[in-house]
Amino acid sequence: MSTATQQAYEVVIGLEVHTELLTNSKMFCGCANQPGAPPNTNVCPVCLGLPGALPVINQRAVELTAMTGLALNCSISEFTRFDRKNYFYPDLMKGYQISQYEYPIARNGWLEIGHNGQRRRIGIRRVHLEEDTAKLTHRVDPVTGRPYSLVDVNRAGVPLIEIVSEPDIHSAEEARLYLMELRTILQYLGVSTGNMEEGAFRCDANVSVRPVGAHELGTKVEVKNMNSFRAVFRALEYEAERQLAAVARGERIIQETRGWDETRGITVSQRTKEYAHDYRYFPEPDLPPLSLPPSWTAAIRARLPELPAARRQRFAEQYGLSAYDVELLTASRAVGDYFEDVVRHFNRPKMVANWMTGEFFRLLNAENLDISQARITPAGLAELLALIEQGTISSRAAKDVFERMFRTGEPAARVVEDMGLTQISDAAALERLVDEAIAANPKSVADYRAGKTQALGFLVGQVMKASRGKANPGLVNALLRARLDSGE
Ligand code: ADP
Ligand code: ZN
Ligand code: MG
Numbered sequence: 001m002s003t004a005t006q007q008a009y010e011v012v013i014g015l016e017v018h019t020e021l022l023t024n025s026k027m028f029c030g031c032a033n034q035p036g037a038p039p040n041t042n043v044c045p046v047c048l049g050l051p052g053a054l055p056v057i058n059q060r061a062v063e064l065t066a067m068t069g070l071a072l073n074c075s076i077s078e079f080t081r082f083d084r085k086n087y088f089y090p091d092l093m094k095g096y097q098i099s100q101y102e103y104p105i106a107r108n109g110w111l112e113i114g115h116n117g118q119r120r121r122i123g124i125r126r127v128h129l130e131e132d133t134a135k136l137t138h139r140v141d142p143v144t145g146r147p148y149s150l151v152d153v154n155r156a157g158v159p160l161i162e163i164v165s166e167p168d169i170h171s172a173e174e175a176r177l178y179l180m181e182l183r184t185i186l187q188y189l190g191v192s193t194g195n196m197e198e199g200a201f202r203c204d205a206n207v208s209v210r211p212v213g214a215h216e217l218g219t220k221v222e223v224k225n226m227n228s229f230r231a232v233f234r235a236l237e238y239e240a241e242r243q244l245a246a247v248a249r250g251e252r253i254i255q256e257t258r259g260w261d262e263t264r265g266i267t268v269s270q271r272t273k274e275y276a277h278d279y280r281y282f283p284e285p286d287l288p289p290l291s292l293p294p295s296w297t298a299a300i301r302a303r304l305p306e307l308p309a310a311r312r313q314r315f316a317e318q319y320g321l322s323a324y325d326v327e328l329l330t331a332s333r334a335v336g337d338y339f340e341d342v343v344r345h346f347n348r349p350k351m352v353a354n355w356m357t358g359e360f361f362r363l364l365n366a367e368n369l370d371i372s373q374a375r376i377t378p379a380g381l382a383e384l385l386a387l388i389e390q391g392t393i394s395s396r397a398a399k400d401v402f403e404r405m406f407r408t409g410e411p412a413a414r415v416v417e418d419m420g421l422t423q424i425s426d427a428a429a430l431e432r433l434v435d436e437a438i439a440a441n442p443k444s445v446a447d448y449r450a451g452k453t454q455a456l457g458f459l460v461g462q463v464m465k466a467s468r469g470k471a472n473p474g475l476v477n478a479l480l481r482a483r484l485d486s487g488e
Contacts, residue, residue, distance in 0.1 A: 007211045007212070008211070008212045009209045009210065009211055009212065009244055009247055009248075010170060010209065010210060010211075010212050011170055011171060011207065011208075011209055011240040011243070011244070012167045012169075012170065012207070012208045012209065012210060012217060012218065012220075013167065013169035013170065013171075013174070013175055013205060013206065013207050013236060013240075014125075014164070014165050014166060014167035014168070014169065014205075014206040014220075015164075015165045015169065015175060015178060015179065015203055015204070015205055015206070016162060016163070016164050016165075016203070016204045016205075016206070017162070017163045017164075017165075017179070017182060017201065017202065017203050018132075018160050018161070018162050018201075018202045018203075018204075019160065019161055019163070019186055019191070019192040019194065019200060019201045019202070020033075020035070020132060020158050020159070020160055020192060020193075020199075020200045020201075021033075021060075021061050021064050021065075021158075021159040021160065021161060021191060021192060022064075022190060022191060022192055022193065023058055023060045023061050023064065023159050024060070025058060026042075026047055026058065026131075026157040026158055026159065027055075027057075027058050027061055027098070027129075027130075027131040027132075027157050027158065027159040027160075028046055028047070028055030028056060028057065028058065028098065028131060028157055028287075029044050029046035029047050029053075029055065029056070029157055030044070031043060031044050031046075031047055031157065033158050033159065034154065035132075035135070035152075035154050035155040035158055035199075036154075036198070037154055039150070039152040039154060040151075040152060040153050040154060041154065042153075042154045043153045043154065043156075046157065047093065047153060047156045047157035048093055048153060048156070049093030049094035049095070049156075054286050055098065055284075055286055055287060057082075057287060057290070058159055061129060061159035062105065062129065062290065062292075063300060064159075064161070064189070064191045065105045065106065065127060065128070065129045065161050066105055066106065066292065066297060066300045067189050067191060067300055067303075067304060068106070068127055068161060068163070068185075068186065068189060068191050069105060069106025069107075069109065069127045070106070070297070070300060070301050070304060071185050071188075071189055071304060071307055072106070072109040072110070072111055072124045072127065072163070072182075072185070073109040073110050073111075073124070074106035074107055074108055074109030074124055074126075074127060075106065075107060075108050075109075076105065076106050076292055076297040076300075077103055077104065077105055077106065077107065077292060078291060078292055078293060078294070079103060079289060079290075079291055079292075080100065080103045080104065080105045080289065080290045080291075080292060081100065081102070081103040081283055081284070081289040081290070082098050082099070082100055082129075082283075082284040082287045082289075083098075083099055083100055083101040083102070083281045083282060083283055083284055084096040084097070084098060084099075084280075084281065084282055084283075084284050085097045085098075085099045085101070085130075085279045085281055086279055086280045086281075087278075087279055089133075090134075090136060090149065090151060091133040091134040091135065091136050091151065091156075092133050092134070093133075093134060093153065093156050097130060097131060097133065098130060098131050098284055098287070099128065099129075099130035099131075099162075100128035100129055100130060101281045102281075103289075104126040104127060104128035104129075105127060105128060105129055105292070106126065106127040106128075107124075107125065107126040107127070108123075108124070108125070108126075109123070109124035109127075110122060110123050110124055111124060111165075111178065111181055111182060111185070112181070112309060113174065113177040113178055113181055114177070115173065115174055115177055120174075121168075122165055122166065122168045122169060122174075122178050123165060123166030123168050124163065124164070124165055124166070125164040125165060125166050126162075126163075126164045127161055127162070127163050127164075128161065128162050128164075129159065129160075129161055130160050130161070130162060131156070131157045131158065131159065131160060132155050132156065132157065132158040132159075132160045133155065133156055134151050134152060134153045134154075134155055134156040135151070135152040135154070135155045135199075136149050136150070136151060136152075137149065137150040137152070161191075163182065165178065167206065167208070167217060167220075171236075171240070172232075172233045172234075172236035172237045172240065173233070175205065175232060175233070175236050176229060176232065176233050179203060179229060179232060180229070181308070183196075183201055184308045184331070184332075185307060185308060186201070187332060187333065188305055188306075188307055188308055188332075188333045189304070189305065189307075190305075196227065196228055196229060197227065197228060199227075203226060203232055204222055204223065204224050205222070205223045205226070205232065205235065205236055205239075206220045206221070206222050206223075207220060207221050207222075207223060207236065207239045207240060207243065208220040208221065208243070208253065209240070209243045209244055209247055209253070218243075218253060219252070219253045219254065219255050220255060221239065221243070221253065221254075221255065221256055221257075221258055221267075222256075222257045222258070223235050223236070223239050223257075223258050223259075223260060223267055224257060224258070224259055224260070224270070225259040225260045226260045227262070231260060231262055234260075234265060235260040235267060238260075238265065238266055238267055239258070239267050242267065254272070255272065256269055256270070256271065256272045257269075257270045257271050257272075258270060305333065308330055311330045311336055312326050312327070312330050315329060315330055315336070315339075319343070319349035319350075319353070320349065320350070321349065321350065321353050324357075325350075325353045325357055328356075328357045328361070329353060329356065329357065332371070334370070334371050334372050335356075335371050338356070338371055338378055339352060339353065339356055341378035341379075342356070342378040342379075342381050342382050342385075344378075344382075345378065345379050345382030345383075346381075346382035346383075346385050346386055346389075348385065348389070351385055351389075352381075352382075352385065355381065355385065355402070356381075359399060359402050359403075360374075360376075360381075360402075360406070363403065363406050374406060375405070375406060375407065375408060375409030376402070376405045376406050376409060377409065380405055380409065380411060380412060381402075381405075383411060383412040383413065384398060384401060384402060384405065384412040385398075387401075387412055387413070387416060391423060391425050391472060392416065392422060392423055392425075393416055393421050393422065393423050394423050394469065394470070394472065394473065396469055397416075397419075397421040397423065397469055397470065400419065400421070401415045401416055401419065401421060404419070420470075421469075421470060422470065423470055423471070423472050424467055424470050424471045424472060425472040425475055427475065427479065430463070430467075430471055430472075430475060430476060430479055431479065433463045433466045433467055433471065433476075434463055434476065434479045434480055434483060435483075436466065437459050437462040437463045437466065437480070438459070438480075438483060438484070440462070441458070441459060441462060444458050444459055445459075445484065448484050449484065456477070456480060456481065456484070459480050459484075460473060460476050460477055460480060463476045463480070464476065
C-alpha cells in the first residue's frame with residue numbers, strides 16, 4: 001500500500017459567481033436590461049456586435065460593482081480597465097467578451113459564514129464587471145429529429161459581475177452557506193435579484209483535494225451547469241467524493257471541466273481546461289480606462305444600506321429576538337423593514353415577530369407571494385395586534401381577521417366589526433352562558449367539585465363554543481371558578 005492511500009485528504013473549493021445587475025440599460029448600449037422580454041426585442045448594433053458600433057460604459061453598473069466590492073470588504077481599485085476576452089461560441093456576438101482581467105474594480109475582501117457554531121471568513125479574490133452573452137436554447141426538431149439552437153440576444157450585453165472566492169471553502173455545506181450569504185448581500189444592496197432559477201445568479205465551482213496539512217493546492221476540476229442551490233450542493237458532494245475515491249485508489253486528478261448532470265446526479269467530463277493565455281486578453285481599445293478616486297469610493301460607501309450581518313446583530317440586541325426569528329426576519333431587506341415598521345406602530349417586538357414568522361409567512365408561502373405584494377400594511381398589522389392586546393378580540397379570532405386583511409388590506413377594526421368578532425368581555429353577557437354550561441353539564445360540575453380540576457377546561461370550552469369563540473377565555477375561566485367554588 002502506498003503512503004498516499006493512508007493519508008487523510010481534505011476538499012478545497014473556490015467559487016466563481018456571476019450575477020446580472022439590476023440596471024435599467026445594458027452594459028455598453030442603451031438597450032433595456034430585460035433578458036426575459038420577448039426574444040430579440042432589446043437589441044441594437046452594439047449588443048449585436050455589428051462592425052463599427054462602439055460601446056459606452058454604464059456608470060450605474062460601475063457603481064453597483066463598487067458597492068458589491070465594499071460590501072464584501074474589498075479594496076476598490078483607483079485604476080480600473082476593461083479587457084477583451086477572445087473566444088468563439090455562438091452566444092458571443094462580437095467574438096470577444098468585454099471583461100476585466102488585470103485591473104478588476106474590487107479585490108481582496110472577505111465574507112463571513114457561520115458554520116457549526118463558528119464564524120468563518122471566506123476570502124474574496126476579486127469582483128469584476130463584464131457583459132453577459134446571448135442565450136442559447138437547444139432544441140430537437142420533432143419531425144426530422146435533428147438538433148438545432150435558438151439565439152436570444154436580449155441577454156447579450158447585460159451587465160454582469162463576477163465574484164471570485166479564494167479556495168477557502170472545505171465542504172458542500174460551506175459552499176451553500178457562502179452562496180446564500182452572498183446572495184442575501186446582493187439582494188440587500190439591490191444589485192441583483194439573486195434568482196438562480198432565472199439565471200440571474202450563477203455559480204461555477206472549482207474543486208480539488210489535497211493531503212491534510214499540505215500547502216500547495218491539488219489539481220482543480222471546474223464544475224459547471226448547476227441551476228439551483230440544491231444542484232450546487234449535490235454536485236459538490238458528488239465531485240468531492242469522486243476525487244477522494246480517485247486519490248484513495250492512487251489515481252491522479254486531471255485538470256478538466258465537468259458538467260453537472262442533474263438527472264443522473266453525477267458530474268461528467270466535458271473538456272480539458274483552457275488556460276488564460278488561450279483567451280488572448282488585451283486592453284479593450286474602444287473604452288477608456290477608469291480612475292475611481294478615493295472620494296468617489298467614499299461617496300459610494302456612505303450610501304451603502306445596512307448589510308445582513310449588521311442587521312442580524314442589531315435585531316438580536318435591540319429587539320431581544322431568538323436566533324431563529326432573527327434569521328427569518330432578516331432574510332430579505334423588505335421583511336426586516338416591514339418588521340421594524342410594525343414595531344414603530346406597536347412596540348411589542350416579540351409579538352410582532354411571532355405573527356410575522358407564523359401566520360404572515362404561512363400565507364405568503366401558501367400563495368407564493370413576496371412581502372412587498374401583501375395587501376396588509378405594517379400599520380394595519382400593528383392595529384390588529386393592538387386589538388388583541390386590548391382584549392377586543394381573541395388571538396384565535398385574530399387569525400381569521402388577519403387572513404382577511406392579508407387578502408383585502410382592509411383596516412382591522414372594520415374587519416372585526418364586519419365579522420362580528422368583537423370579544424365578549426362583558427361579565428354580565430357571559431354570566432348567562434356560564435349558567436347554561438353549568439346547567440347542561442352536571443357530571444362535569446360534580447367532577448370538578450370532587451377535585452378533578454381538568455373538568456373546568458371542558459366547561460370553559462363549552463362556553464367558548466356557545467359564544468362562537470368570542471368570549472374572553474380568561475374571563476370565562478374566572479366566572480366559572482367563582483360560580484363552582486361558591487357551591488351554588
Ligand atoms: P483560472 O485561471 O482557471 O480561472 P483562478 O486561479 O483564477 O483559476 O481561480 C478561479 C477559482 O478557482 C477561484 O475561485 C479560486 O479560488 C479557485 N481555485 C483555484 N485553484 C484551486 C484549487 N486548486 N482548488 C480549488 N479551487 C481552486
Ligand atoms: Zn444594445
Ligand atoms: Mg478565472
